[in-house]
Amino acid sequence: MLSNQIINWYLQNKRELPWRETKDPYQIWISEIMLQQTRVATAIDYFNRFIEQFPTISDLAKAKEQEVLKLWQGLGYYSRARNLHATAKIIQSQYNGIFPDSYEEILKLKGIGSYTAAAIASFAFNLPHAAVDGNVYRVLSRIYGIDKAIDSTEGKKYFQSIASETMGNARPEIFNQAIIEFGALQCIPRNPKCDICPLFANCFAYNNAQVDQLPIKSKQIKTKNRYFYYLFLSCKSQFLIEKREKKDIWENLFQYPLIEYNKPIPTDELLQTLEWKELFGNKNMLIHSVSGNVLHKLSHQNLHTTFIHIEMDIKKLKKNTDYKIINYSEIPNYPFPKLIEDHLNMIVKNNT
DNA sequence: CATTCGTGGCA
DNA sequence: TTGCCAAGAAT
Numbered sequence: 001m002l003s004n005q006i007i008n009w010y011l012q013n014k015r016e017l018p019w020r021e022t023k024d025p026y027q028i029w030i031s032e033i034m035l036q037q038t039r040v041a042t043a044i045d046y047f048n049r050f051i052e053q054f055p056t057i058s059d060l061a062k063a064k065e066q067e068v069l070k071l072w073q074g075l076g077y078y079s080r081a082r083n084l085h086a087t088a089k090i091i092q093s094q095y096n097g098i099f100p101d102s103y104e105e106i107l108k109l110k111g112i113g114s115y116t117a118a119a120i121a122s123f124a125f126n127l128p129h130a131a132v133d134g135n136v137y138r139v140l141s142r143i144y145g146i147d148k149a150i151d152s153t154e155g156k157k158y159f160q161s162i163a164s165e166t167m168g169n170a171r172p173e174i175f176n177q178a179i180i181e182f183g184a185l186q187c188i189p190r191n192p193k194c195d196i197c198p199l200f201a202n203c204f205a206y207n208n209a210q211v212d213q214l215p216i217k218s219k220q221i222k223t224k225n226r227y228f229y230y231l232f233l234s235c236k237s238q239f240l241i242e243k244r245e246k247k248d249i250w251e252n253l254f255q256y257p258l259i260e261y262n263k264p265i266p267t268d269e270l271l272q273t274l275e276w277k278e279l280f281g282n283k284n285m286l287i288h289s290v291s292g293n294v295l296h297k298l299s300h301q302n303l304h305t306t307f308i309h310i311e312m313d314i315k316k317l318k319k320n321t322d323y324k325i326i327n328y329s330e331i332p333n334y335p336f337p338k339l340i341e342d343h344l345n346m347i348v349k350n351n352t
Numbered sequence: 353c354a355t356t357c358g359t360g361g362c363a
Numbered sequence: 364t365t366g367c368c369a370a371g372a373a374t
Binding site for chain 3: 033114131
């Protein structure tokens with residue numbers, strides 16, 4: 001039986017991971033959110049720091065969102081952290097601080113979709129729901145030779161039913177862990193280890209030379225270009241930051257004052273723009289330096305970034321704005337996108 | 353249904 | 364190098 005083969009493989013090959021040492025639904029929840037679109041190797045350190053700082057739902061519910069985002073800094077997809085925090089507060093107030101123990105209730109929580117609900121329901125409560133993630137799509141598509149697109153509504157529904165059938169009467173907790181781990185270590189995206197695979201004899205893709213063609217994805221990602229001009233306004237060891245509050249990338253993270261264009265603009269033209277004049281008027285200032293083009297690539301965007309370092313009396317800028325003046329020593333209190341964090345690290349390094 | 357949301361690793 | 368992709372979810 002396929003489920004037994006996968007489970008046997010798992011029992012002999014599984015990794016020791018911090019979230020596998022607990023049955024606490026809170027910790028399992030945190031790990032599953034972190035692991036969304038994120039590699040295990042990256043998530044481990046973030047997980048340990050997170051649990052250390054927020055050991056329980058109550059601790060997380062009492063925290064400030066800014067603290068949570070700071071712990072999340074560098075992980076990406078920051079809505080995960082915002083939803084995590086919001087959900088902790090809801091569990092605290094509406095569920096008496098107790099993590100819900102049914103699939104349907106878990107699925108209602110912010111930031112939890114069908115995969116994560118099934119993962120938590122099975123790992124923490126051993127409920128029979130097949131957790132279908134990218135690994136499972138890959139494993140099932142290859143074994144059964146399924147050519148339905150994994151990013152179509154029809155395909156998702158079909159794979160969900162196949163996964164449930166494959167799980168059968170196996171223990172949900174073990175089976176879900178096993179098939180995910182099998183996909184992560186053995187049936188990997190590129191150059192899967194078919195030569196040492198215990199399932200190759202019954203694998204459709206292997207026996208029909210389709211391993212490299214499965215799974216099928218229908219959509220293609222397209223990226224757009226944005227042009228960021230960040231103004232690093234400093235005075236001795238102080239500088240200006242602002243909070244990003246629009247529905248865009250990096251919501252509720254901090255950055256320097258930003259002038260954005262949809263096409264590149266020469267620095268001398270930038271000095272003539274309305275934004276620039278509104279910001280500086282006739283104030284006394286010195287352009288300390290202008291960086292070269294820094295390319296920051298996101299999944300759907302290329303950010304062509306220029307950092308303009310200006311030295312001036314920044315206290316004179318503060319009126320009528322949401323800008324905040326902070327000292328280098330306060331950097332650990334504010335969550336920054338990696339693009340900004342990297343620049344700050346360079347600045348601090350050059351001034352100490 | 354298509355798009356958007358980060359960052360890092362790998363060939 | 365450049366593109367793909369990783370324990371997906373929300374809109």
